[in-house]
Amino acid sequence: MIRPTFATINLGALRHNLEVARRHASGSKTFAVVKANAYGHGLMRAAPALAAAEGFALLDLEEAIRLRAAGYRQRILLLEGFFSPSEFALFAEHRLCAVVHNREQLRMLRQLPKDAALDVFLKINTGMNRLGFTAAEFPDALRALQSNPGVEQIALMTHFADADGTSGVEWQTAVFDRLAKRLDLPRSLANSAAVFRFPETHADWVRPGIMLYGCSPFAEQSGTELGLVPAMTLESRIIAVQQLRRGDVVGYGKLFVADRDTRIGVVTCGYADGYPRHAPTGTPIMVEGRMTRTVGRVSMDMLCADLSDIPEALVGSRVVLWGEGAPVERVAEAAGTVGYELLCGLAPRVPVRERE
DSSP: OOOSOEEEEEHHHHHHHHHHHHHHTTTSEEEEEOHHHHHTTOHHHHHHHTTTSSEEEESOHHHHHHHHHTTOOSEEEETTOOSSGGGHHHHHHTTOEEEEOSHHHHHHGGGSOTTOOEEEEEEBOSSSOSSSBOTTTHHHHHHHHHTOTTEEEEEEEOOOSSTTSSSOSHHHHHHHHHHHTTOOOOEEOOOHHHHHHOGGGOOSEEOOOGGGGTOOSSTTSOTGGGTOOOSEEEEEEEEEEEEEOTTOEESGGGOEEOSSOEEEEEESOOGGGTOOTTOOTTOEEEETTEEEEEESOOOSSOEEEEOTTOTTOOTTOEEEEEBTTBOHHHHHHHTTSOHHHHHHTOOTTSOEEEEO
């Protein structure tokens, strides 16, 4: 019998979530962000469901070429740009767009063929201090691109550090607007959080990522509360039931000690499947459609759930680790991480099913 741990990707949820993004930014074009293998959902699985987007944004050149080979004709933006002039021929052949974010890339572009017709997104560092040209560097970077005969269209972009937090975006948009205000160039600023929270940043192109997969960009809200539908559900089954007495322990390290008679279900899912090993006792988990908690340390192939208040739960009962009914945001919060990491960390050994 096949081990009963698998992930289900809801393609209808992907389409729905894209439509939510497009409704919120109805005056803008959309780059569907499909980096990290579409946030763990599978690039070539997710792409058809997200095909209504005007563009795709990702990191890997080979994945961009796979999209072109599969027949996708939208704009495809490489979010870290190119890493070597040897890539220019592929960018030209497959009509790919590149983010330009550092001086070394500007130097590489001197080798760009004059007929390359490369579209670029010039990234401005407005305060996140990760990628991009500072306000002082920006004028020279723009001039270098404008004077390069191989560069076709230029757009401007930045990335927000705290669109989902208390600082908001005004401190960054002030820098961006000061640099861009006299330039008649397309602009791209908004990530998922800004799509929801800051309509003034939608501009020409929005770049929704995590929201497409049904996960909220906000710590205080779940995706469901935002009208999103989880696209990935990780589920398994109970394979054993143990009856503990007060003082009995569960799992490695004896981290859980029963303070009362407790009924425990052993679930065939562990950190080798992508479930976070550091998830503590109390992490939410759904058994037979009812929420309960994990207990003890997560091991490689198993974890345990408290069945004390779910008497109908038996060997073979369905368990949802995250997804429909068990928000990945709440699981991640309990584990001290973010939903992004859990979705991207789904292990290769977990079979994946699709449904509409």
